[in-house]
Amino acid sequence: MSNPTTYGPGVQKYVDEARKLLAEREEVLRRAKGWKFDTLAVHGLYSLEEAYARNQGSVIEPLYLSASQSYRDADELEAALAYLIPTWCYTRIANPTTYYLEGVLALLEGYKTGTDTSCCVTASGMAAIAMAVDPFLVKQKDGEKMNFVSCIQVYGGTFQQFSLRLGKERGVEVRWVLHPDDLEDWKSKIDENTRFLYMEAPSNPQQSFCDGKALADLAHRWEIPFIVDATCATPALMRPVGCGADIVVHSLTKSITAGGTAIGGALISRKPVVTKVRNDHPLFKESFAEYVKFLPYRDLGPAAAPVNAMFALNDLRTLRSRMDLVSRNCQAVAEWLAGHPRVYQVDYLGLPSFKYHPLAQRYMTLVDSDDGAGREVNRYGHLMSFRVDGPPANARKVFDKFRMIYRATDLGRIKSVATIPAISTHQQQGEEARRMADVPPQLIRLCVGAEDPADVIADLDQALATL
Numbered sequence: 001m002s003n004p005t006t007y008g009p010g011v012q013k014y015v016d017e018a019r020k021l022l023a024e025r026e027e028v029l030r031r032a033k034g035w036k037f038d039t040l041a042v043h044g045l046y047s048l049e050e051a052y053a054r055n056q057g058s059v060i061e062p063l064y065l066s067a068s069q070s071y072r073d074a075d076e077l078e079a080a081l082a083y084l085i086p087t088w089c090y091t092r093i094a095n096p097t098t099y100y101l102e103g104v105l106a107l108l109e110g111y112k113t114g115t116d117t118s119c120c121v122t123a124s125g126m127a128a129i130a131m132a133v134d135p136f137l138v139k140q141k142d143g144e145k146m147n148f149v150s151c152i153q154v155y156g157g158t159f160q161q162f163s164l165r166l167g168k169e170r171g172v173e174v175r176w177v178l179h180p181d182d183l184e185d186w187k188s189k190i191d192e193n194t195r196f197l198y199m200e201a202p203s204n205p206q207q208s209f210c211d212g213k214a215l216a217d218l219a220h221r222w223e224i225p226f227i228v229d230a231t232c233a234t235p236a237l238m239r240p241v242g243c244g245a246d247i248v249v250h251s252l253t254k255s256i257t258a259g260g261t262a263i264g265g266a267l268i269s270r271k272p273v274v275t276k277v278r279n280d281h282p283l284f285k286e287s288f289a290e291y292v293k294f295l296p297y298r299d300l301g302p303a304a305a306p307v308n309a310m311f312a313l314n315d316l317r318t319l320r321s322r323m324d325l326v327s328r329n330c331q332a333v334a335e336w337l338a339g340h341p342r343v344y345q346v347d348y349l350g351l352p353s354f355k356y357h358p359l360a361q362r363y364m365t366l367v368d369s370d371d372g373a374g375r376e377v378n379r380y381g382h383l384m385s386f387r388v389d390g391p392p393a394n395a396r397k398v399f400d401k402f403r404m405i406y407r408a409t410d411l412g413r414i415k416s417v418a419t420i421p422a423i424s425t426h427q428q429q430g431e432e433a434r435r436m437a438d439v440p441p442q443l444i445r446l447c448v449g450a451e452d453p454a455d456v457i458a459d460l461d462q463a464l465a466t467l
């Protein structure tokens with residue numbers, strides 16, 4: 001909140017009144033920070049006090065569908081629009097239901113990292129990525145050349161946003177790293193005009209991984225932020241701010257809203273982020289997600305729909321136990337596929353033979369679990385891919401024969417879903433970019449759901465048997 005001294009006494013009255021609410025929120029936050037991950041995910045920032053004081057005792061967070069908020073008089077309106085009091089104004093700017101989702105995501109992503117975080121929820125994962133990277137791509141002087149360094153193994157939509165929207169249309173150079181575990185490759189691509197490092201871990205669909213701590217350290221040596229898309233891990237399995245990442249983005253559409261009923265995204269930032277980009281707003285460095293929320297989000301309009309925030313909130317409550325279950329199911333399916341004679345490659349972080357397994361083993365663990373010796377157990381999520389023997393037509397044939405597994409450009413579901421990325425999610429980027437990103441047409445991406453894995457295996461078995 002900014003200094004209210006230039007405002008009239010009527011405005012000051014509302015500022016004083018808001019102190020009570022702010023103190024209440026501080027107390028809720030303090031209490032929540034003492035909770036375990038599951039308790040946080042279930043309750044977040046919505047408290048008994050809030051239920052009784054403002055929401056008629058509603059057990060579940062209220063869903064505010066109203067596009068706007070009404071004020072009691074001109075003084076309150078002025079205080080609100082000057083951001084002097086907690087307010088939501090208008091759903092493009094903020095919304096109470098979205099506020100609860102932002103609060104809980106910030107806490108979950110910062111859980112046990114010793115780092116304070118803030119969050120901005122957006123209409124989709126793509127919007128979250130745009131909101132996360134754009135503020136760093138502002139020219140500081142005329143004629144300046146800007147670049148950023150990203151792993152090439154990213155979701156097809158991200159590839160398009162980076163290479164077309166930023167690269168071709170805005171002239172920002174994208175420097176692709178082909179092997180994200182090769183630190184020397186990252187190092188060789190950074191210079192004084194590099195604005196950030198970007199990684200998708202694990203990547204969709206290749207399951208690429210990186211040494212997050214080494215990349216965060218490298219980025220910080222150049223005074224630039226390290227941005228990670230951790231959609232496929234979720235905070236239940238990995239919280240990149242713990243190893244130094246500055247900003248984490250998620251497509252909430254995936255495992256976080258596993259029920260498959262909503263599109264959404266989130267960007268979560270550590271407080272503060274590292275950047276040498278000059279920006280006069282104090283929140284830019286101190287609380288980047290809040291900065292995005294207050295300014296670019298308000299001005300560009302990628303607001304989340306409150307209904308979608310509600311769906312995400314509800315699915316999020318069981319995130320930890322669900323990620324445990326679907327990870328174990330995926331492990332069983334991946335092991336079975338790895339032994340199938342018609343499958344020539346299985347990419348899954350949980351397979352010891354997979355090249356990124358040792359790295360993932362260091363970073364991906366089920367939060368608050370215990371292996372009996374005081375360590376958290378490894379879990380690797382529910383996304384995997386496998387490559388079918390022979391020409392691409394074979395992969396299509398197997399794909400067409402699934403009887404229970406859904407064929408869709410979707411992942412993170414409670415139901416098993418498969419796609420062929422070369423003809424769907426990664427179709428637009430073209431053959432050359434697919435070859436560089438290692439997305440051949442023989443590759444079937446499979447996201448294993450919460451069904452009994454024996455039934456998923458039976459479906460795969462009958463489909464592969466048709467070859």
Ligand SMILES: Cc1ncc(COP(=O)(O)O)c(C=O)c1O
Nearest residue numbers: 124125126155204231251253264
């Ligand atoms: C890793 C990853 N990031 C971002 C996105 C984009 O998310 P959304 O579809 O919610 O815009 C996707 C979508 O598949 C994804 O897989």
